[in-house]
Amino acid sequence: MTDADQEPAAIGELIELAAERGDVDGLRRFADNGSSDAADLLIELATERGDLAELRRLSDAGNATAADQLIELATEQDDLAELRRLADQGNTTAAEQLAELTAE
Numbered sequence: 496m497t498d499a500d501q502e503p504a505a506i507g508e509l510i511e512l513a514a515e516r517g518d519v520d521g522l523r524r525f526a527d528n529g530s531s532d533a534a535d536l537l538i539e540l541a542t543e544r545g546d547l548a549e550l551r552r553l554s555d556a557g558n559a560t561a562a563d564q565l566i567e568l569a570t571e572q573d574d575l576a577e578l579r580r581l582a583d584q585g586n587t588t589a590a591e592q593l594a595e596l597t598a599e
Contacts, residue, residue: 510536519549526553538564547577554581566592 506525513521514536522540525533534553541549542564550568553561562581569577570592578596581589 506530507532514540519546523549534558535560542568545572547572547574551577562586563588570596 510522510525510530510533512518513525513533517540519537519540522533522537526537538550538553538558538561540546541553541561545568547565547568550561550565554565566578566581566586566589568574569581569589573596575593575596578589578593582593
């Protein structure tokens with residue numbers, strides 16, 4: 496096995512370690528460098544912590560899973576401004592949630 500073969504496994508271990516430690520900055524670095532595993536773990540961590548700002552950052556970068564989680568959290572928190580912002584960007588799910596919340 497060459498060093499190149501070991502690198503992905505080593506990176507995967509670093510990503511897992513960052514997730515276990517709740518290291519948002521570490522996960523963000525890996526995600527920003529193209530690691531979908533780090534992005535998924537970052538979304539999971541941000542969702543658990545209710546971190547709308549991190550989910551917004553990922554969503555605005557085009558991550559659909561982050562957008563879905565952001566909509567879910569914004570809905571749970573009755574964050575009409577966030578739902579409106581997403582709806583204004585063309586997110587139909589956010590528009591539907593906004594309509595439901597304002598109709599109540």
